[in-house]
Amino acid sequence: MNASVDTFASHETALQALRDALHARLSQLLPEGHERDLVAAAMREGTLAPGKRIRPLLLLLAAQDLGCPAEQPGLMDLACAVEMVHAASLILDDIPCMDDASMRRGRPTIHRQFGESVAILAAVALLSRAFGVVAEAQGLTDACKAQASAELSRAAGLEGLVQGQFRDLSEGAHSRSADAIVSTNTLKTATLFEATLQMAALAAGASHEARQPLRRFAQDLGQAFQLLDDLSDGCCNTGKDIHQDSGKSTLVAILGPEAVRQRLQTHLGRADEHLSCACGQEAVTRGFVRAWFDKQLTMLG
Amino acid sequence: MNASVDTFASHETALQALRDALHARLSQLLPEGHERDLVAAAMREGTLAPGKRIRPLLLLLAAQDLGCPAEQPGLMDLACAVEMVHAASLILDDIPCMDDASMRRGRPTIHRQFGESVAILAAVALLSRAFGVVAEAQGLTDACKAQASAELSRAAGLEGLVQGQFRDLSEGAHSRSADAIVSTNTLKTATLFEATLQMAALAAGASHEARQPLRRFAQDLGQAFQLLDDLSDGCCNTGKDIHQDSGKSTLVAILGPEAVRQRLQTHLGRADEHLSCACGQEAVTRGFVRAWFDKQLTMLG
Numbered sequence: 001m002n003a004s005v006d007t008f009a010s011h012e013t014a015l016q017a018l019r020d021a022l023h024a025r026l027s028q029l030l031p032e033g034h035e036r037d038l039v040a041a042a043m044r045e046g047t048l049a050p051g052k053r054i055r056p057l058l059l060l061l062a063a064q065d066l067g068c069p070a071e072q073p074g075l076m077d078l079a080c081a082v083e084m085v086h087a088a089s090l091i092l093d094d095i096p097c098m099d100d101a102s103m104r105r106g107r108p109t110i111h112r113q114f115g116e117s118v119a120i121l122a123a124v125a126l127l128s129r130a131f132g133v134v135a136e137a138q139g140l141t142d143a144c145k146a147q148a149s150a151e152l153s154r155a156a157g158l159e160g161l162v163q164g165q166f167r168d169l170s171e172g173a174h175s176r177s178a179d180a181i182v183s184t185n186t187l188k189t190a191t192l193f194e195a196t197l198q199m200a201a202l203a204a205g206a207s208h209e210a211r212q213p214l215r216r217f218a219q220d221l222g223q224a225f226q227l228l229d230d231l232s233d234g235c236c237n238t239g240k241d242i243h244q245d246s247g248k249s250t251l252v253a254i255l256g257p258e259a260v261r262q263r264l265q266t267h268l269g270r271a272d273e274h275l276s277c278a279c280g281q282e283a284v285t286r287g288f289v290r291a292w293f294d295k296q297l298t299m300l301g
Numbered sequence: 302m303n304a305s306v307d308t309f310a311s312h313e314t315a316l317q318a319l320r321d322a323l324h325a326r327l328s329q330l331l332p333e334g335h336e337r338d339l340v341a342a343a344m345r346e347g348t349l350a351p352g353k354r355i356r357p358l359l360l361l362l363a364a365q366d367l368g369c370p371a372e373q374p375g376l377m378d379l380a381c382a383v384e385m386v387h388a389a390s391l392i393l394d395d396i397p398c399m400d401d402a403s404m405r406r407g408r409p410t411i412h413r414q415f416g417e418s419v420a421i422l423a424a425v426a427l428l429s430r431a432f433g434v435v436a437e438a439q440g441l442t443d444a445c446k447a448q449a450s451a452e453l454s455r456a457a458g459l460e461g462l463v464q465g466q467f468r469d470l471s472e473g474a475h476s477r478s479a480d481a482i483v484s485t486n487t488l489k490t491a492t493l494f495e496a497t498l499q500m501a502a503l504a505a506g507a508s509h510e511a512r513q514p515l516r517r518f519a520q521d522l523g524q525a526f527q528l529l530d531d532l533s534d535g536c537c538n539t540g541k542d543i544h545q546d547s548g549k550s551t552l553v554a555i556l557g558p559e560a561v562r563q564r565l566q567t568h569l570g571r572a573d574e575h576l577s578c579a580c581g582q583e584a585v586t587r588g589f590v591r592a593w594f595d596k597q598l599t600m601l602g
Contacts, residue, residue: 031459039459039467092425097417116398120421121467124393125459127425131432132454135447142443146436149450153433158332158340158426166340166422 011287015057022056023048025076026083029133042114042122043129047087049105054225054292055192056083059200061288062214065279066204074140078148078199081130081137085152086192088126089161091119098169099244106239127156140203148199155195164188172248181251182223189229190222206278213278220271221289227264228296231257235300261297268293312588316358323357324349326377327384330434343415343423344430348388350406355526355593356493357384360501362589363515366580367505375441379449379500382431382438386453387493389427390462392420399470400545407540428457441504449500456496465489473549482552483524490530491523502579511579518575522590525568528552528561529597536601562598569594 026047033041056079063075094101094109095116101109111119134149154160164187171180197214200206206214230252232238233245245252252260268289275286327348334342357380364376395402395410396417402410412420435450455461465488472481498515501507507515531553533539534546546553553561569590576587 038471039463043459088425092421095421097421117470118467120393120396120398121463124389124425124428124457125463127428128454128458128463132451132458135450135454142447145447145450146443149436149446150433153429153436156425157429157433158344162340162422162426162429166419169418170339 011291015288018057018060019053021076022053022060022079022083026080029077029080029084029129038114038118039121039125042091042110042118043126045107045113046091046110046119046122047084047126049107051083051087051105053083055086055196056080057288058193058285059196061285062197062279062283063200063204065283065285066201066206066210068200068204072139072203074137074144075200075203077133077137078140078203081133081148081152082192082196082199084126084130084133085156085161088123088130089156089165089192091123091126093165095119098165101241101244103241104239130156144202144205147202151195151198151202155191160187160191160195164191168248174249176249178251178254181249181254185223185226186219189226190219193222193225194218201278210278213274217271217274217278220267220274224264224267224271224293227251227260227267228293228300231260231264231300232296237299264293264297312592316589319358319361320354322377323354323361323380323384327381330378330381330385330430339415339419340422340426343392343411343419344427346408346414347392347411347420347423348385348427350408352384352388352406354384356387356497357381358589359494359586360497362586363498363580363584364501364505366584366586367502367507367511369501369505373440373504375438375445376501376504378434378438379441379504382434382449382453383493383497383500385427385431385434386457386462389424389431390457390466390493392424392427394466396420399466402542402545404542405540431457445503445506448503452496452499452503456492461488461492461496465492469549475550477550479552479555482550482555486524486527487520489523490527491520494523494526495519507579514575514579518572518579521568521572521575525565525572525594528565528568529594529601532558532561532565532601533597538600565594565598 030044030047031037031040033044059079059082060075064070068075090104091110093099094104095111102112103109110122114122130152131149134145134152137145156162164184167184167187171184194215197218198211201211201214230245230250233243233252235242251263255263271289272286275283275289279285331345331348332338332341334345360380360383361376365371369376391405392411394400395405396412403413404410408414411423415423431453432450435446435453438446457463465485468485468488472485495516498519499512502512502515531546531551534544534551534553536543552564556564572590573587576584576590580586
């Protein structure tokens with residue numbers, strides 16, 4: 001085994017350990033699922049079903065790059081709160097009056113498993129729980145909790161995920177400009193990445209100066225992420241409905257897949273520069289982002 | 302005009318001033334409604350449409366009874382956050398896959414005005430905004446904000462409003478015991494009253510000892526409030542659908558209206574004792590609760 005393969009293997013092992021720790025803590029923070037408590041069961045299924053966990057991993061890695069001790073217990077709780085907000089948004093995006101999706105993460109969507117009313121209640125309960133987890137995170141200062149809660153509120157609400165979903169619903173079926181799509185992609189993806197990175201910076205006690213490039217990193221990363229998502233539509237290994245975006249006005253539909261791949265690489269390059277600026281050349285997060293996108297793009301073929 | 306009428310009139314004037322101030326601050330804290338931003342418009346309509354505002358009024362009055370200066374700016378923000386959570390829960394309770402209600406506060410329900418997807422997104426955005434308002438409330442300590450956020454999270458989520466709505470949906474149509482109904486009523490109503498009173502106590506810097514009777518007050522008040530709501534079903538001046546509870550297993554259906562009125566008075570009496578214990582004999586909140594219920598019961602005839 002040569003050195004680079006060895007390094008890659010040890011990174012993968014470290015990432016898997018983080019994923020396992022995230023899963024274990026999420027499982028603790030979620031309510032126990034009893035036979036009669038369908039909402040609790042839906043909360044668990046919506047959050048614990050195998051996912052990429054890119055947001056909480058980013059939070060943990062970036063916080064460590066910024067100098068936060070790995071053993072800070074509140075860090076894992078912030079990461080879990082972000083994943084809960086993400087899971088809530090996926091449950092809601094999938095319901096019949098939104099995208100009406102039937103598959104997610106390789107399994108039937110939550111409303112198909114538990115019914116629509118339970119799915120909506122589970123999403124609301126996950127969102128509420130996320131703010132509770134932030135408020136009660138151990139080892140963080142109250143000032144950090146208040147600022148983290150404000151960041152999460154902006155990302156989840158009308159300035160973030162909600163507005164992104166609304167625009168996608170109201171404008172997605174009509175022809176729209178590339179700029180309009182980029183703006184919607186920012187709301188749908190970049191705002192929660194932004195909150196994720198800001199929460200990492202808050203836990204690490206990073207300076208205001210270090211936090212600005214992290215906002216720019218999140219913007220470029222969000223664009224890259226959404227472009228990857230659009231490129232993946234039509235592939236059969238995403239765990240989601242195939243051709244869910246069919247008839248939707250996406251950048252792939254307007255510019256074609258090759259131009260979108262180039263755009264994605266441009267955003268990744270810029271994201272990497274911002275990340276170096278915030279966390280330094282040696283940042284573990286840089287390697288994680290590059291390897292993650294390389295792997296996903298290779299799978300697309 | 303005799304003294305008691307005069308006192309009543311001045312109380313009414315003071316309450317109306319608080320309601321006006323609440324409306325003004327809510328309007329500031331909510332996003333501006335633009336023609337194309339239906340979610341913002343739905344958030345405003347769901348929150349600003351004329352309501353009783355009993356939760357935020359209770360928060361403001363109880364905090365003052367507990368020694369919090371009326372000019373504390375964060376107090377009004379906490380009151381607005383509670384009203385936003387309440388408004389979000391009403392929007393969701395009314396949608397087709399929940400209670401499928403057509404009227405609320407004398408107007409068509411939010412999903413009838415804006416469509417189901419916008420209604421759900423508005424509720425999620427209101428819930429998110431509520432936590433942001435708490436996190437950014439001016440003049441409160443970070444410790445107070447974190448604890449207030451934790452209280453609100455419990456009340457809104459699986460241990461509170463979500464569970465209450467789930468039980469109402471899953472058990473309401475079947476015959477259930479009086480105990481089961483009381484337990485569901487607690488989740489539906491008492492938990493948010495409890496968070497409301499705890500937030501008042503936190504803003505006032507009340508001791509742990511003063512906070513315990515406030516929890517008991519909230520429990521009895523919540524039961525009284527839900528019983529009043531059940532008694533009101535079938536009346537035409539509630540602003541809601543008439544006979545929305547028809548076929549539902551309520552205490553009025555099991556025990557009859559007279560026994561429910563007696564039970565309501567028992568809860569009110571106990572609530573008053575707990576309130577005196579927490580806030581003293583002279584508490585303004587005592588008079589407010591008594592006058593409010595007297596007025597509602599008189600309207601029922």
